[in-house]
Amino acid sequence: MKSLRLNPIVLILINIIAPSMYIFISGKYLQAFLFVFASMLLILMGRFKSLAALFIVYFGMMGIYYMTVNNEKLQFIGLFLIVLVQSVPCLALASILVRKYNSAQLLSALETIHIPRVLVIAVTITLKYIPTFKREFSYILESMRLRGISFSLKHPIKSFQYFIVPQLFRCAALAEEVTAAGFVKGIDVPVKRTSYYEERIRVSDAAVLLVFVTGLAGGFLWKRM
Known part of the structure; x- marks a missing residue:
């Protein structure tokens, strides 16, 4: 199966929009959605090492959080990690920009949005x-x-x-x-x-952005329920 190839602009937009959504959307919903979304995207792009790293870091931090959250002396560690873990899916996607695309590809993609x-x-x-x-x-x-x-x-x-x-x-x-x-x-x-x-926007790029926006829209509905 051929791995999915995305325009770098899609990954940049996701990493710009996703962190700011914590202001408007329920944190638990957004955290779960971004984790699932990033995992599926890494699978489709064939980035299995990045996927493994995402699982290890994410669940490792969550495990430490649950072990320390009820301990008064160590509670600050858990609270720090639960805030930090929210950025892990975005960092996993950002790592693709660093490893997969060269400078010429990034320049070509960025220049298309003027x-x-x-x-x-x-x-x-x-x-x-x-x-x-x-x-x-x-x-x-x-x-x-x-x-x-x-x-x-x-x-x-x-x-x-x-x-x-x-x-x-x-x-x-x-x-x-x-x-x-x-x-x-x-x-x-x-x-x-x-x-x-x-580097042009393809159907696959538009589909990924549509799924991302739909997930964010679901977060607004979840917050109102």
């Missing part, structure tokens, strides 16, 4: 820097291991510096590299870009 180019570039760079940050972090850990430096709970601030200081220097260097690469590719040219990728 938002300012400065915003298009900022969103694209932000999404694509996440895996870069993860890779750089692994390099820092490997470098620390080779030098015999380990994280110590006795000196958390000093240990934290071993991670942050190299990462800040790498961020500065990578910012210059990204800027230079953008100029080489003509990202500052005030004309419409052409792209190898044509």
